Amino acid sequence: MVTPTALEAELRALAGAVPDPELPVLTLAELGVVREVRLTAPDRVEVELTPTYTGCPAVEAMSADIERALHDHGIPEVEVRTVLSPPWTTDDITAEGRRKLAEFGIAPPRPTGPAGGPVAVDLAIRCPHCGSTDTTLLSRFSSTACKALRRCESCREPFDHFKEL
Amino acid sequence: MNVTVTPALALGDDALILSHRLGEWIGHAPVLEEEVALANIALDLLGQARVLLSIAGDEDELAYLREERQFRNLQLVEQPNGDFAHTIARQLYFSTCQELLYEHLAAGGSELAPLAAKAVKEVAYHRDHAEQWTLRLGDGTEESHRRMQHGLDALWRFTGELFEPVDGLDVPWSALHDTWTTRIGSLLRRATLTVPEGPKSGAWTAGAGRQGLHTEPFGRMLAEMQHLHRSHPGATW
Numbered sequence: 001m002v003t004p005t006a007l008e009a010e011l012r013a014l015a016g017a018v019p020d021p022e023l024p025v026l027t028l029a030e031l032g033v034v035r036e037v038r039l040t041a042p043d044r045v046e047v048e049l050t051p052t053y054t055g056c057p058a059v060e061a062m063s064a065d066i067e068r069a070l071h072d073h074g075i076p077e078v079e080v081r082t083v084l085s086p087p088w089t090t091d092d093i094t095a096e097g098r099r100k101l102a103e104f105g106i107a108p109p110r111p112t113g114p115a116g117g118p119v120a121v122d123l124a125i126r127c128p129h130c131g132s133t134d135t136t137l138l139s140r141f142s143s144t145a146c147k148a149l150r151r152c153e154s155c156r157e158p159f160d161h162f163k164e165l
Numbered sequence: 166m167n168v169t170v171t172p173a174l175a176l177g178d179d180a181l182i183l184s185h186r187l188g189e190w191i192g193h194a195p196v197l198e199e200e201v202a203l204a205n206i207a208l209d210l211l212g213q214a215r216v217l218l219s220i221a222g223d224e225d226e227l228a229y230l231r232e233e234r235q236f237r238n239l240q241l242v243e244q245p246n247g248d249f250a251h252t253i254a255r256q257l258y259f260s261t262c263q264e265l266l267y268e269h270l271a272a273g274g275s276e277l278a279p280l281a282a283k284a285v286k287e288v289a290y291h292r293d294h295a296e297q298w299t300l301r302l303g304d305g306t307e308e309s310h311r312r313m314q315h316g317l318d319a320l321w322r323f324t325g326e327l328f329e330p331v332d333g334l335d336v337p338w339s340a341l342h343d344t345w346t347t348r349i350g351s352l353l354r355r356a357t358l359t360v361p362e363g364p365k366s367g368a369w370t371a372g373a374g375r376q377g378l379h380t381e382p383f384g385r386m387l388a389e390m391q392h393l394h395r396s397h398p399g400a401t402w
Contacts, residue, residue, distance in 0.1 A: 054284050055212020084216070085279035087286065140294055141202035145209060145287075149198065165286050 005039065011070060012037035015047055018069050021061040022144060025104045028062060032092025035083055044077040045070055050088045052165070053145045090164050102128045106147065107135075107161040125161055127152035135159075166226060168235050172334045173277060174227070175375055176266075177217030178238035181228055182383075183259060184210035185390050186246055195249055202294060206256070209287040216280045229394035233377075233384050240374040241323035243383040247316060250309070253298045254316035260292035261348055262327040265341045273335070296352055303356025310357065317353070318361045325366030326374055 004012065015037055016029025028034050028049075036048035047066055051059045063080040070078045090109035093101075098108035105128045124133035132154035140163070142149040148163040168174065187207035194200035218224040241259060246252045267288055270281035302313040328342040350360050373379075393400075 051212070051283075053209060053212060053287060054216060054280070055208040055210070057208070083279075084283045087279075087283040089286075139198035139202055140290060140297075141198075141205035143201070145205045149201075163290075 004037070008037055008039055011039070011045055011073070011075070014069050014073055015066045018062070018065045021058045021065065023101070023104070023106070025100045026093075026097050028066070030094045030097030030100065032094065032097070033062070033088060034066075041077075043075065045075050045079070047078065047080045048083045049080055050083050052088055054084070055145065088165070090162060093162075101162055102126075105129065105159060107150065107159060109162045109164045112164045125150060127155060127157065128159055129157045130155040166230055166235075168222070168227070168231060170237055170332070171221050172275075172331050173217045173220040174222075175237040175331050176277070177214050177221055177227070178236050179242050179259075179263075180210040180217060181214035182236070182238045182386075183242035183255075184208075184214060185386065186242065186244075186255075187252070189246055190252070199249070203252070206291050206294065209284070209291065213280065213284045213287075217277070220276060220280075225394070229391045233379055233387055235377060236379065236383075236387075237375050237377060238379075239323070239326050240380050240383075241320065241326065243374070243379060243386060244320060244323065245382050245386075247319070248312055250302050250312040251316035251319065253295055253302065254313065254320050256291065257295035257299050257317075257349070257352075258320060258324050258327065260288055260295050262341070262345055264288045264292050265344055266336065269336055269341070270334075275335075299352060299358070300356045303353070303358040313356070314358055317358060321361035321363060321365060322367055325364070329375060331375060 012034065013029075016027055016034050018028050020026045020028060020031050023031075031052070033050050033052065034047065035050050036046075038046045040046050047070075049059065049062060049066070059082060063082075066080050067078045089112055091112055093109065101108045107125050107128050110125070125135050126133050127135050127150075130152060132152055134153040135150045136153060137148060138151050138158065139149040141147075142160050146162060146165070147160040149158060150161050151158045184207045187203045187210070190203045191200060194203055214228075215224050218227045221227060239259075241255060244255060246255075264285060267281040267285035270277050271285050272278075299313060302309040304310070305313075327345070328338045330336070330338055353360050
């Protein structure tokens with residue numbers, strides 16, 4: 001593996017600071033979707049982006065936003081490529097990202113096992129409004145593919161849960 | 166257009182066509198949460214279809230400009246939605262198989278491995294959703310039980326095709342079939358339902374979808390799916 005240059009590290013920070021188009025409280029770095037930022041020529045940058053879900057419609061907006069951020073920094077040629085392997089998991093969301101999700105009213109994902117996929121439902125999910133762990137699942141699918149819809153039995157508020165993947 | 170039949174095309178067509186069928190529920194589902202769930206499953210499948218059809222060729226041309234006989238999807242996925250139980254039965258049969266198939270492909274080294282490794286985690290949620298509803302409807306009221314059983318029975322004859330070998334895919338189909346049969350059987354028993362009797366395929370369903378032979382409702386579905394693209398070539402928004 002080639003060590004990134006200081007400029008590449010700087011560009012990576014710039015690309016990573018772009019806010020997620022659907023969850024603007026998170027940056028792409030906190031979501032864990034920016035895989036690689038490489039200078040392939042003095043004025044050319046290649047970015048590897050991984051989707052949260054295969055059908056995530058935000059990928060195109062993310063790519064355009066990254067291109068804009070790097071153009072603004074004086075890089076004329078930016079190519080954003082989508083990579084699938086290794087697959088993104090909710091474990092790639094940083095600790096800071098999880099904290100921001102909860103603050104925004106979305107229960108953060110629990111750690112997944114090595115196998116991924118649905119997690120045993122007996123692990124408590126905390127209501128992001130009142131902190132109660134007495135919450136129930138309303139639907140495995142919510143406003144976006146990455147969330148499930150739950151209700152808090154203590155404060156009776158519905159809330160989104162960033163479900164484990 | 167000339168199309169080379171590859172595994173990516175066959176599996177891409179399964180995902181595309183089932184995605185379109187599920188999308189037909191939007192505006193019609195029994196409750197809002199289910200409308201959102203079915204739309205989310207459709208979106209996952211559409212994402213898979215886009216990756217797979219892009220491996221096979223140009224995704225838009227393949228989706229919108231092929232004739233019925235050039236599609237290589239299973240006949241199961243093109244079956245009309247019917248009532249909600251019918252849709253759940255179709256999803257249960259398909260997702261249970263797709264999860265097994267993707268698990269296998271994810272562990273291999275083919276060009277489909279990255280997509281399979283990514284999608285298998287999404288499919289686990291689809292399968293889980295179908296299982297929860299099968300249990301709830303089967304072990305629910307007399308009416309929900311009757312409808313769930315009817316959906317399972319009606320679609321049973323399309324399930325043999327799920328395990329027909331696909332040219333170019335190195336998959337232990339008969340082992341997958343056995344695991345599928347065991348899982349479906351144990352779930353249906355838990356749901357107080359009966360495993361359908363009768364053949365899993367007939368003279369015109371055994372592997373026919375993979376050969377480009379489709380059932381009567383498919384042509385009408387395609388006409389609707391392709392109408393806009395064909396009427397306004399090159400349109401963008």
